[in-house]
Amino acid sequence: MKIRVDRDLCIGVGNCVAYAPTVFELDAENKAVILDPSSVDDNTLLEAAKTCPESAILVEDDKGNQLYP
Numbered sequence: 001m002k003i004r005v006d007r008d009l010c011i012g013v014g015n016c017v018a019y020a021p022t023v024f025e026l027d028a029e030n031k032a033v034i035l036d037p038s039s040v041d042d043n044t045l046l047e048a049a050k051t052c053p054e055s056a057i058l059v060e061d062d063k064g065n066q067l068y069p
């Protein structure tokens, strides 16, 4: 499973950081950036994506098929 953050959609709320602080942090522009996705399991990545009110976290399987949103 792979995740990406759409910086145009991210509004810096930080839900993802609160849910999975080893995976996300906010950068100097208050946009989420990805740290270490392998530090949590796939379900946690998916749940973290679901915490985003802007659906700015895109989840794909290993073949590039979009799983969420």
Ligand code: SF4
Binding pocket: 005, 009, 010, 011, 012, 013, 014, 015, 016, 017, 031, 032, 051, 052, 053, 054, 055, 056, 057
């Ligand atoms: S929850 Fe969504 S909008 Fe908030 S910081 Fe994370 S990616 Fe950005």
